[in-house]
Amino acid sequence: MSYLKSFAAALLASAAIATSAAACEVTLKSSDTHPDGYPTVEAVKQMGKLLEERTGGRLCVEVFHSAQLGQEKDTIEQTKFGVIDLNRVSMGPFNNLVEETKVVSLPYIFKNTEHMHHVMDGPIGEDMLKAFEPHGYVGLAFYDGGSRSFYNKVKPIKSIDDLKGMKVRVMQSDIFVDMMTALGANATPMPYGEVYSAIQTGVIDGAENNWPSFESSGHYEVAGYYTLDEHLIVPEVLVMSKVSWDKLSAEDQAAVRQAAKDSVPVMRDLWQAREKASEEKVRAAGVEVITDIDKAPFMAAMDSVYEKHVTSENLKDLVKRIRATD
Template sequence: MKKFLAAFLVLTMVLALCAGCGSKEETPAETPAQTPAESVVLRLANSHNAEHITSQACQMFADLVNEKTDGRITIECHFAGELGDERSTIEQCQFGGLDFTRVSSGASAEFAPLMNALQMPYEYTSVDHLFEVLDGEIGQEVFETFKANNLVGITYLHPGSRNFFNAKKEIHTPADMAGMKIRVSESDLMLTLMDCLGAAGVGLPFNDTYSSIQTKVVDGAENNMTSYIEMSFYEVAPYWTYDGHSYMPDMILASKQTMDKLSAEDQQIIFDCAKEAELWHRDAWEESEAKNAKIAEEKGCTLTTLTEDEVKAFQDAVAPMYDSFLNDEQKAIVERVQALG
């Protein structure tokens, strides 16, 4: 009897508890927190060392993207050619093995032939003229042609004007260059440029420039003022000539495969952040050129500024290149470029 009573009391308590539970208002199950978009890690290649102003712009681009996406998109920057030379990094982007690369117009022209129309010698009258072209319809039309090779043009970067420097003497006219051996990039355009100016172009890797001048393999080279100082070329080639023969735009290219995987919103963030970094880089580059020109003077370099007539002599000497290097479509682009100057 006692066992029965105990069991009855336990059963009564259980039923009471269940009744109590049932009397409470049911609460809906908590909605799980929204799953954030999947984070991605992308890679950007650059042949310049990490301290170079252009590398700083690339890093700023990466940092801005990370900030604007709240850390969802991380862009790892690889400098000093760690992931290959310019051509190989373009090819890696082309086939989706790499996400972004910073390259020169010279390296990219093979993948977008219209780029040749934007890098002809003595084509631009000033930096303002250059960016009026790059920021406008012409620059964007050229960028569009990269898509045929599975690439996306993200933004242009200030390349600096390229000028001649040598170990022998001042240069005022093409005649002063006769017989000189000048290191240039290994491209038909640059080698032909030197032929037109009466010099011998020697295609050598950039990193061999200093030693080649020092050992008299070549008499000089050509580059922008920032590289002239940062690479200590002034030590072996103290004669600098402001001829401004070339503005060869740098750019950031992306793999089309990478961009297609991103949402339209994230793609726009990529473009906006790249533009913000590019505008910073444009001002920083001009400041660097002015600063390094002062350093060149302090180092005792001879800095030669050409007269209008002297510049025209160089322009006339290379004029045949506009026919030999450009097809009709490219010539039409050049005419539009010149009309803006």
């Protein structure tokens, strides 16, 4: 979708909610590419409820899910100019804009989900949220994006040797491509919508993603092996347009920031339930889940990826601080 088309879609959507939002002094338009009912969508809805309650109905949030306002690349630009007020976005699209987001996109930077929560809920996370502001965004909160692991149709992956020569789909990201190269596999960048048929027909051997995506995409139907190596645990971010933010009073800004923070536990509870349900469905379908895996060799193989992508002193310091966090 082009920027102009996305801009037009946002204006039409604004007109559509004008009547329902009449009772509110300010209605913040929020974008999400995920479908209605998805944990991030429901979390922002909860944020809106809290805002409405705490401001006596002066501030409201209208969530446009399912990429109604455009794909993430388009909505990020619209958010910068204040056409969209709030935006739940993956970290990847911000990598070339906000340098700090590269660090949380690195393989094995987090030990596990609990470690990621400790990092993002603490001083490091606060510093990272502040890093968005010079670029026209106000970072409000971090949501979960799950743990990404490998799946394929050929054989169980229990070691790096099992990955050698395997054709694995990755997102169109230099970090992802370099990760697969370091593991001896053949990285195959490909749109997400093409993965099912590509595995089915043998164009690729497999891919990598979290439990909910592996299940909801139907990839488990064509890839019978899922290895819980959890090479990536990438949080997602909720940002607000600096243009929209500056229109609010200091009191309302504080209310927005607090409501966003208070939506995080809601999102995490929903995410955990979603992960559990997806895992149960995948296991019931007969997929072989490999949990007995030594992650140490996988992590050691990432040295070249870090050397290539962690180049500035700022990024090196962030990596050091994350690794030092319990």
